[in-house]
Amino acid sequence: MEGALKAIDAxxxxxxxxxxxxxxxxxxxxxxDQVTTSxxxxxxIRGFDGERYATxxxxxxxxxxxxxxxxxxxxxxxxxxxxxxxxxxxxxxRDPREVSIDEKIELLRSYNDIIIKTEGITTTQSYxxxxxxxxxxxxxxxxDIIEEVAYCGIMLSGIxxxxxxxxxxxxxxxxxxxxESLKGKExxxxxxxxxxxxxxxxxxxxxxIYDCIIDPELAGVFIHEAFGHLAEADHLYENPRLLxxxxxxxxxxxxxxxxxxxxxxxxxxxxxxxxxEGVEGKKTYLIxxxxxxxxxxxxxxxxxxxxxxxxxGRAINYNFAPIVRxxxxxxxxxxxxxEELFEKLDRGLYVCxxxxxxTALEDFIFAARIGYLIENGRITRPVREVILSxxxxxxxxxxxxxxxxxxxxxGVGGCGKDGQAPLPVGTGGPHLLIKGVxxxxx
Amino acid sequence: xxxxxxxxxxxxxFEQFEVFVEEIDEDSIRxxxxxxxxxKRRLRCGxxxxxxxxxxxxxLSGTDPDLLIDAxxxxxxxxxxxxxxPPGQSYRQVELHSDRVRGYTHQTLTGFGSEVIDRLIEIEPxxxxxxxxxxxRKQITIRNSNGLSAQYDKLIAYLWVEGQLIHNxxxxxxxxxxxxxxxxxxxxxxxxxxxxxxxxYLRREIKIRSGRYPTxxxxxxxxxxxxxxxxxVSGKAxxxxxxxLIGKVGERVLSEKITIYDDGLMPHAFGSSPxxxxxxxxxxxxxxxxxRFLQFIFDLETGVRNNAQSTGNGQRRYTSLPSxxxxxxxxxxxxxxxxxxxxxxxxxxxxxxxxxGGHGNIYAGDFSVKLxxxxxxxxxxxxxxxxxxxxxGNIYEMLKGVVEIGNYTKDLGNERLPWILLEGLNxxxxxxxxxxx
Numbered sequence: 001m002e003g004a005l006k007a008i009d010a011x012x013x014x015x016x017x018x019x020x021x022x023x024x025x026x027x028x029x030x031x032x033d034q035v036t037t038s039x040x041x042x043x044x045i046r047g048f049d050g051e052r053y054a055t056x057x058x059x060x061x062x063x064x065x066x067x068x069x070x071x072x073x074x075x076x077x078x079x080x081x082x083x084x085x086x087x088x089x090x091x092x093x094r095d096p097r098e099v100s101i102d103e104k105i106e107l108l109r110s111y112n113d114i115i116i117k118t119e120g121i122t123t124t125q126s127y128x129x130x131x132x133x134x135x136x137x138x139x140x141x142x143x144d145i146i147e148e149v150a151y152c153g154i155m156l157s158g159i160x161x162x163x164x165x166x167x168x169x170x171x172x173x174x175x176x177x178x179x180e181s182l183k184g185k186e187x188x189x190x191x192x193x194x195x196x197x198x199x200x201x202x203x204x205x206x207x208x209i210y211d212c213i214i215d216p217e218l219a220g221v222f223i224h225e226a227f228g229h230l231a232e233a234d235h236l237y238e239n240p241r242l243l244x245x246x247x248x249x250x251x252x253x254x255x256x257x258x259x260x261x262x263x264x265x266x267x268x269x270x271x272x273x274x275x276x277e278g279v280e281g282k283k284t285y286l287i288x289x290x291x292x293x294x295x296x297x298x299x300x301x302x303x304x305x306x307x308x309x310x311x312x313g314r315a316i317n318y319n320f321a322p323i324v325r326x327x328x329x330x331x332x333x334x335x336x337x338x339e340e341l342f343e344k345l346d347r348g349l350y351v352c353x354x355x356x357x358x359t360a361l362e363d364f365i366f367a368a369r370i371g372y373l374i375e376n377g378r379i380t381r382p383v384r385e386v387i388l389s390x391x392x393x394x395x396x397x398x399x400x401x402x403x404x405x406x407x408x409x410x411g412v413g414g415c416g417k418d419g420q421a422p423l424p425v426g427t428g429g430p431h432l433l434i435k436g437v438x439x440x441x442x
Numbered sequence: 443x444x445x446x447x448x449x450x451x452x453x454x455x456f457e458q459f460e461v462f463v464e465e466i467d468e469d470s471i472r473x474x475x476x477x478x479x480x481x482k483r484r485l486r487c488g489x490x491x492x493x494x495x496x497x498x499x500x501x502l503s504g505t506d507p508d509l510l511i512d513a514x515x516x517x518x519x520x521x522x523x524x525x526x527x528p529p530g531q532s533y534r535q536v537e538l539h540s541d542r543v544r545g546y547t548h549q550t551l552t553g554f555g556s557e558v559i560d561r562l563i564e565i566e567p568x569x570x571x572x573x574x575x576x577x578x579r580k581q582i583t584i585r586n587s588n589g590l591s592a593q594y595d596k597l598i599a600y601l602w603v604e605g606q607l608i609h610n611x612x613x614x615x616x617x618x619x620x621x622x623x624x625x626x627x628x629x630x631x632x633x634x635x636x637x638x639x640x641x642x643y644l645r646r647e648i649k650i651r652s653g654r655y656p657t658x659x660x661x662x663x664x665x666x667x668x669x670x671x672x673x674x675v676s677g678k679a680x681x682x683x684x685x686x687l688i689g690k691v692g693e694r695v696l697s698e699k700i701t702i703y704d705d706g707l708m709p710h711a712f713g714s715s716p717x718x719x720x721x722x723x724x725x726x727x728x729x730x731x732x733x734r735f736l737q738f739i740f741d742l743e744t745g746v747r748n749n750a751q752s753t754g755n756g757q758r759r760y761t762s763l764p765s766x767x768x769x770x771x772x773x774x775x776x777x778x779x780x781x782x783x784x785x786x787x788x789x790x791x792x793x794x795x796x797x798x799g800g801h802g803n804i805y806a807g808d809f810s811v812k813l814x815x816x817x818x819x820x821x822x823x824x825x826x827x828x829x830x831x832x833x834x835g836n837i838y839e840m841l842k843g844v845v846e847i848g849n850y851t852k853d854l855g856n857e858r859l860p861w862i863l864l865e866g867l868n869x870x871x872x873x874x875x876x877x878x879x
Contacts, residue, residue, distance in 0.1 A: 022761075028682055031521075031522065032520060032521050034501075034762075035500070036502070036761070038502070038504055038761055039503075041505050041506050041509070042505055052478060053481070054481050054482075055480060056482075057483070057484040057485065058485045059486055059487045059488070060485070063487075070481075070483075101518070101520075122684050123684055161684050164806065164838070165806060166684050166685075166803070167803060167805070167806065168805055207870035234474075238474065239475065239608070241608040242613065319486070321480070357798070359797070360615050361606075363797060363812055363814065365797050367810070385803060385808055385810055387811075387834070389798070389830075389832045390830065391829075391830055438870055440810035440832030
């Protein structure tokens with residue numbers, strides 16, 4: 001590792017080397033469709049001169065030795081952190097490599113069987129994924145960090161077909177809590193089967209403007225997609241006009257709305273101790289009582305904006321340089337119960353689950369798994385193709401009530417940005433009541 | 443390394459085996475907010491090992507052959523299969539190289555990015571431009587127990603540019619892509635003209651009412667919507683019974699103006715190569731001929747399971763088993779002249795970019811996207827940019843309603859797409875007031 005730091009001649013150089021073990025298992029219908037195991041070793045070296053980066057990615061250290069030294073010509077001083085030497089290891093009980101492949105296949109098969117044996121289900125897509133990573137980090141400041149992370153999770157999907165109409169419903173779960181935490185989820189497999197059948201009978205939602213109650217899973221994806229990405233300072237630091245729109249202290253929502261990013265939550269999907277720049281992660285308030293409180297930073301963006309880094313410089317693996325990313329991002333719970341939220345909505349939509357989302361800074365779109373019409377204060381019937389979109393500033397202002405039932409969601413998959421996907425993140429929130437959401441449908 | 447790995451697998455006594463090796467040597471330059479930001483070199487190499495014993499597959503992958511050799515004794519085939527790995531054979535030559543691209547240095551790539559950025563900020567000083575210029579050499583090697591030993595080298599290069607403009611406290615994005623792989627002299631004029639056209643109308647914001655409008659979709663936006671088409675033509679979806687195209691082979695399911703190819707041999711396209719991820723020759727397939735659905739795409743496994751042959755669509759990285767995937771999607775261009783067509787539109791939406799393609803129910807071909815960049819056209823004139831609007835539909839229904847197709851295709855790397863004019867699509871907006879007259 002010390003030798004790797006010499007591959008680039010710059011005022012600041014860091015090297016990351018990773019060893020990763022992966023397992024994936026997939027059932028499609030009744031059949032076992034994929035079982036793969038993988039062992040990856042690779043590194044990345046990055047030099048910085050205060051303005052520009054030079055980066056080398058490699059698998060074979062011998063090829064690195066034959067590459068000529070890259071030089072950055074500016075020699076600006078880079079603000080640094082003190083030296084540190086630390087080792088963070090995963091306990092054996094959370095290491096998925098300790099579990100046999102047969103046990104993993106059988107657990108997934110048991111959930112898959114529940115779905116495929118349900119009458120009306122055409123096929124399934126059930127997926128298991130685990131990943132153990134040991135990361136060695138070293139930089140010219142003398143920060144020497146070894147950190148292990150172990151994750152395992154499952155995604156269950158049912159698919160039903162009726163002529164040209166094909167519907168699917170999925171549920172994903174899993175954090176850094178070990179293989180045992182994936183057991184006993186039969187009720188989720190039953191839910192997947194039942195909701196798939198509800199969807200195949202459901203009509204498309206009529207497009208229009210709806211007042212919506214969104215469930216905790218969707219609330220988490222909403223805050224991640226809609227506000228979290230906007231608070232990533234790499235979009236902001238070179239753009240004074242955008243910084244003005246996103247000014248710290250600016251009112252952005254009601255006083256009941258607060259949101260944090262927190263990699264220090266114990267063993268969640270997006271948790272870590274140090275980011276990929278050797279900076280310790282910490283809990284950061286993005287929105288506090290309705291006002292913008294902080295941005296998320298890498299070393300570079302923090303230096304440019306004259307603040308301390310927040311420990312959000314992350315990369316999906318050694319193939320990529322770190323960029324500003326979220327960890328576990330969630331809306332803090334309010335005081336209203338779910339029932340109280342429903343009492344406030346006479347006509348609208350109850351929107352549940354997430355198929356994912358996307359943003360173009362202030363514009364966002366995200367897809368729910370299923371929706372239910374609320375008429376005269378009661379849930380009446382399911383609807384499909386519920387896709388929510390809007391302008392984030394307008395939509396945050398339209399959150400009128402915050403529930404008290406926070407859930408932080410993990411699962412297979414993650415966040416995508418600048419070609420780096422999926423990055424493990426946690427997303428969460430309680431039930432939310434939002435006025436005037438644009439829903440695309442028929 | 444490949445020899446040692448192959449020998450070790452041979453000794454392990456599997457009935458069939460295959461070694462897939464992927465080597466990448468890539469240089470890239472990134473610009474951020476109009477300035478050079480990063481240079482990057484990637485030197486990657488990975489190995490995928492597929493073995494078959496008693497009609498069951500086992501798979502292992504990694505970056506270090508020694509670790510894979512050590513792991514071979516624990517590799518236990520579990521997935522049922524009936525495939526036979528292909529024998530050694532000769533392949534068609536495909537244009538995958540340009541000497542000019544081979545000669546591009548860091549300075550050349552930096553020069554392309556700088557040229558585009560300098561010209562863009564000259565026409566619009568408030569633009570903040572990010573750009574990425576990439577040149578990648580990829581070498582793929584496949585060996586198997588049936589005597590196949592094949593290799594190809596390919597070279598691709600591209601430029602991606604994205605401009606950000608803030609107007610009236612709204613953030614606007616304009617982006618474009620240029621495939622540089624053929625080595626034709628780089629010309630930034632097209633990117634410039636495209637940005638000029640968009641910038642001319644960007645600052646005028648127009649609201650529309652929800653409803654159905656004739657719609658002209660430009661290639662970059664069409665590309666996002668087409669992500670709903672790929673799952674339907676996959677042999678996996680046929681095998682598992684969830685493709686909406688089951689039972690439709692030979693039927694007209696799209697407008698007769700639409701012909702769609704999957705062309706794995708297209709010169710300098712990102713998805714081109716002599717053979718696919720399991721050594722089967724690639725070819726040009728006609729998926730839809732004048733609206734008529736002709737065929738699904740298969741890899742070896744889905745081919746056998748559907749009583750068909752692989753179509754050369756076994757896609758993979760070294761980290762995964764093959765599965766059916768499109769090589770290069772090509773929609774045949776038509777006769778439409780963009781300027782003339784726009785001038786004949788009474789009231790329509792011009793869709794330039796969308797957000798959220800692939801997030802709807804893609805199995806059924808449904809999409810529901812937010813308009814990222816779109817304009818209202820009235821009486822042949824672009825009136826201004828429309829905001830806060832969603833567009834929803836179904837890819838099969840949408841392509842049934844095509845009334846005109848552009849007379850050129852845009853090269854998007856692994857797609858060649860024209861613009862299309864549709865008789866109508868549904869738009870939803872928060873606007874309740876009548877639109878301006």
